[in-house]
Amino acid sequence: MTIQQTQDEIIADFELFGDWMDKYEYIIQLGKELPMIEEQYKTDDNLIRGCQSRVWLHTEFKDGKLLFTADSDAVITKGLISLVIKVLNGQTPKAIIESDLYFIDAIGLSSHLSPTRSNGLLSMVKQIKLYALAYQKKSVES
Amino acid sequence: MTNTNDILESHMIDVEAVRKDFPILSTHVYGYPLVYLDNAATTQKPESVLHAMDDYYHTINSNVHRGVHHLSQQATEAYEGARQKIADFINARHNHEIIYTRGTTESINLVASCFGRKFLKPGDSILISAVEHHSNIVPWQMICEEKGASLKVIPVDDEGELILDNLDKLLDDVKLVSFNYVSNSLGGVNPVQAIITAAHKRGIPVLLDAAQAVQHLEVDVQSLDVDFLAFSSHKLYGPTGIGVLYGKEEWLNQLPPYQGGGEMIKTVTFEKTTYNDLPYKFEAGTPDMAGAVGLAAAIDYVLGLGIRNIQQVEHSLMSYALGTLTEINGFRLIGKAVAERRAGVISFLVGDIHPFDLGEILDKQGIAVRTGHHCAQPVMDRYCIPGTVRASLAIYNNSQDIDRLAAGIRKASALLS
């Protein structure tokens, strides 16, 4: 699936929810179900700083595609992270660099991408794009 | 549980009438009537303050102290009248002991810079407390680093009380003590008198950060005998962008100027500038005239209600809030659970819920609280927590606000646990 297709699917899922409570319940559930990152990768190096909620991000590069695992100490952030990863996992660096994560706005959680909240999601997305940029450079050089 | 409305009325402040003075309180957020409990960050402004500032721009705006013309004289009178009002509000001996600044942060930076440049030497120390806002940590760190001096800290116990047992020993080598009257992260009222007395016994001056005090309790700089005191207008129902540094005349006269520019000079030649007298020596550049007028209106508003009445009403509400909130499953208050030892702030966690998650679900219910470290990272480190949720009270909050908060927390807790 392309980044766009996955996003549209998530947006369609969220349209089924009646009110904000249902939506949050779902996101929180996603957050709880996903201990995504292996403990060994929850290191200070993988910690994204400067956020109210802490986010750990681990990246692997395999067959020209990027694979992510992550975690957060705040469960709403974690639920959103799992959605972001669902969208970006297994994509090429180029596709990730060019991606626009419009689904977060569309499902009504744009505040999580606002720098004023200093929560982990925005920093994580930035970090993912930085990694993608670095891997793209590397694959061009090699 | 007692009905706070009965108690509130007996204190001569009609909170429902007060609420009507604050237009923003009728706002709806996500379809819910706003519950504003982020007053320690900034308070809302009454109509009278908004009107005073509007009126200033409509009728007398012009630069102060400079013009021969009529408007300039009116503006100067309003601006200097505000200074007198501030002096009276904190019972300063002279109105030239009131320096206008941009806020608490700038007031502290002014003293740190000017006092530090004049008096700090290698080996000296500045003493602060373990419950300070970053604004009362970083300026001192900066000047200490520059001067080869060091920063010492009065420790705090598990309940948020400052530990004064070793205060006398701590005061060795100390050139100035700077701490807050009320902690913005925990809400504890600190033992101001004991610390000032101990410092003065050794001839050490004291700066009091009163940013979280002046809106909740009576502050009298003469009876406190404090040497410097800082606060912000915007936490006292006044406009943003203006604040106050009080300094005893004898101290302010010893300090070098802060910034250079217009207004702070007597004579300027390229060889030598002589500086103006107090308070202008510390007020370079065109000041915030409209802000001063707004602050004066805010002080009028507070005095109209009576600061003691405000303290009593807020105290009742604090008792009610502590009683109501501590009944919530998993509710963990950070700091002492005694209303007498608190002003304004309730800092808490619920179970293992991350404060950020709780804050977000409260927000979705139209309840404004603050989450995070509240610009006091060392305090959070002291209690080994990532941050707290902070609900902070003002005179317009009522028991319904607390009930909405409690219901909001229960709902969030059900969703998040």
Ligand SMILES: Cc1ncc(COP(=O)(O)O)c(C=O)c1O
């Ligand atoms: C205790 C304390 N000190 C200092 C400050 C800084 O005040 P301002 O940002 O208005 O300069 C605050 C405000 O958050 C505070 O609560």
